[in-house]
Amino acid sequence: MTLTRADDAAAIFTEGYSCSQAVCAAFAEDFGIDRDTALRLSCGLGGGMAHTGNTCGAVTGALMVIGMKYGRTAVDDLAAKEKTYAVANEFISEFLRRNHSVSCTDLIGHNLSDPKELAIARKDNLFHTKCPRFVRDAGEILEKIL
Template identity: 45%
Template sequence: MKRKKAISYFNQGYNCAQSVFSAFSDEFGINKEIARSIASGFGAGFGRLQETCGVVTGAIMVIGCKYFKRNDCPCSKEIVYQKTRDFISRFKERNGTINCLELIGVDFNTEEGMQTAKKKNLFRDKCEKYVRDACEILEEIV
């Protein structure tokens, strides 16, 4: 199961985007280390800016790998866009938003925010849930 792999990667210290993308990367002939390099800047909402959640960006990378076909342009691009909208709609249905700061509720860019996140186990409790949700949704739509 992809979600178990992704959660395992997350617990090993990979960020949310890396965990989701690398759990699926084998399907597309992408080496896990390359997948993790590609996704490395997307964690915590784009480099800890807490914008779009990294599980969402990692999932969109998976969707692009699955559905974009260079020789079928622009038709495949439309399929990617449709699947992306579907993923985001389902993720919002479960979690209310795709914004990292809104999902987590603390600012990772402050010492106080990071201490709160660690003290309340937000990475384990909240982020793991979002990794799992992203993988479950992906398994339904890809």
């Protein structure tokens, strides 16, 4: 059985890494980025960017992957910038279709910037019951659009 990048992302998440780290690290080596570097770069994005409940880490990790593939490295390479934005928008549209939001607060159902609500989300094991689906969705969408 061939493992997919979505499987890799899910496995990395299960190891205990954040959603952003799982998605970013699962694809990084395809673009010449080692796993440790990918884990470091994406570390602050979990929990909707450092537990602020903003954009879901699976989404921000995916946007990093899209940037690794299409992102511009020359300031005047507007075609690369536009391609990156187009693919990012395609990703976001499909993630929204599947999950109805890209907001961690909406997806988890708690405002993670509030320590009491973060504690409830942890107590209710929401990061382990809800987030695996978002990580897998991000991986599947990336596999399709890259």
